[in-house]
Amino acid sequence: MKSTRLIAAEILLNVVDHGRSLNDELPAALADTELDDQPFLQQLVYGTTRYYFALDEIIQKILDKPIKDKERIVHMLLAVGLYQLWKLNVAEHAAINETVSAVTESKRKWATGLVNASLRRFQREKDAILAECRRGDSFPGWLNKRLRQAYPEQFAEICGNSNVPGPMTLRINAKRVIREQWLKLAETEGIVAQACEHANSAVTLAAAAPVAMLPGFDAGDVSVQDEAAQLCAQILELNDAARVLDACSAPGGKTGHLLESAQNVQMTALDVSAERLQRVGENLARIGETAELIAADAADVELWWSGEPFDAILLDAPCSGTGVIRRHPDIKLLRKSADITALAKIQRNLLNKLWPTLKPGGRLLYATCSILPDENSHQVAGFVAETPDAELIPLTLPADAETAAGIQWLPQVDGHDGFFYALLEKQL
Ligand SMILES: C[S@@+](CC[C@H](N)C(=O)[O-])C[C@H]1O[C@@H](n2cnc3c(N)ncnc32)[C@H](O)[C@@H]1O
Incomplete structure (x- = not known):
């Protein structure tokens, strides 16, 4: 061997x-x-x-x-x-x-x-x-330069925090168990965990544990998901029976959370990768939820959309992943500067193409696990400037950096990943 x-x-x-x-x-x-x-x-x-x-x-x-x-x-x-x-x-x-x-x-x-x-x-x-x-x-020179430019004060801390492996954080399924009850149950099993500060469904473990050891994992009571990713359901606040599109859904972490957050949500989950979409099906099956799964490029709206508008859309867009380098350090080696320009184009195209599928009065949540403004605040500010019926809804959650639009979270040691959210409403 x-x-x-x-x-x-x-x-x-x-x-x-x-x-x-x-x-x-x-x-x-x-x-x-x-x-x-x-x-x-x-x-x-x-x-x-x-x-x-x-x-x-x-x-x-x-x-x-x-x-x-x-x-x-x-x-x-x-x-x-x-x-x-x-x-x-x-x-x-x-x-x-x-x-x-x-x-x-x-x-x-x-x-x-x-x-x-x-x-x-x-x-x-x-x-x-x-x-x-x-x-x-x-850090690679190109990323260093972009981060230093975007965050002159926080640059060193961002790099340092991105080199410390992230904690194991779980999402508690509110349909099945109350967070405090699960924490008590975990304690009886010798698992040290505590409620996260911002996401009301999240708990962080003091030490990573195999999922098989987590009380209720097989039954769908808990899923592994970073705290930042869990803000999505809290921000979107779905109504029961809402008609929802998760445009870039695989492997289905946020799809599952959105389904857990309200009753009888009619979920359409798209992903361009049929292989990755299978994981969405498997993950939903474990938590006892279902969705219409469609393998398609979300930008090819005429190929997959029935014409019935959605009450809410999650666009968890393909991005550089620069907010999750601590979990995927190979991002530093695999991404190149030119990728950011290419990704920004793809993201804008998805925003433009999906916007007509949203009901007037409906909300689209744009999310990335990037910490680069070109993919985040600049992207959304540009879209809003060019889209007369798009209104940016202010978010009350605390942010880690000033932005022109949306909230930017930066990676925190023992805390959440770097993440970006912007909530847009279609005017009536
Ligand atoms: C950030 S990941 C989504 C993570 C997922 N929302 C979750 O919480 O588990 C982005 C996903 O977008 C998919 N994707 C990329 N381009 C796409 C497109 N044009 N249409 C639909 N899906 C796309 C990728 O295959 C990938 O699974």
Whole structure:
């Protein structure tokens, strides 16, 4: 069986050089790894991805010349070794010796001396090398620039918070159990949890737990969902029997929450990906809810819309995911600056195309898990300026940043993800 360190380096290579996501890579690798080694593999993969830009800078400082393209696995093994010495509580001799063994295992015996010497040099000169490192927060230059521009005061905190893994937060199904009752039940099972401050359905666990251990998970009493994502039902405030469109629904977290938030909601859940839409069906089945599921591009309105307008629309738009980097650190490696312009165009097109499907007097909630104004406040302000019957409804929830439109939440350690909401009403 392959060593954990070599598997981690191979995954890192596939993410950095071949644009693969951790979701593509990690499940199969974990399935091939001994149960006892799985947490360490996850730690190495998430950690080296999270700190890749900084690790890369350290490697450039330590090596006299870059490693050749066809030997890039050695570069990634060095990153795995350095990460252990920098960030993990692993015995240093084990971190070095096991990483060097993984170099041999990768059939790059020529590189064992180089990796050994490089790791030992870092071990000796760590403080001096790190003091010179300009990319300690490990964000790509383009994102750094955009965040610094958007949040000059909060920039450092945003990067820091985005490097701390998010807590496990749950949504309590109000149709089935009261939040305080569930907290008591959890306590009797030895699970430490507390009610979240803003979302009235949310509780955060002191430590992540397998879902099978959560009271009532199989029965649909609880679902895993960040607090920020749970504001959606609270903001939209559906009436019973409302006719609702969830335009970008997969995997169905918010679809489920909207269905739990009122009685007899007539839900149409769209997603462009038929494969991902299946997950919506599975997730709704667990919580005992149903929706009309349609695999379609939401912008192709004439292909899927019956012509009967909706009382409410959720547009949880495809976005950069820059508010959830702490949960998906590969976003820092996979996204490029040009993606933001392309995504903003897609988002505006979805807003324009879906607006006619909303009833006069109806409300559309625009949401993203981005923290970039071009996808959020600028996007919505631009849409409102060009859409005479669209009115921006002020939200009373506290925000983490001033915006021209909507509320912007930024990632908080032990708290919620970065998220954006803007509520629009169609004038009568
Ligand atoms: C942010 S995720 C939605 C998360 C979901 N609302 C939830 O809470 O679980 C965005 C989704 O939009 C889908 N999507 C992207 N472009 C789309 C389009 N043009 N029409 C419909 N769905 C689209 C993606 O497949 C993805 O599942």
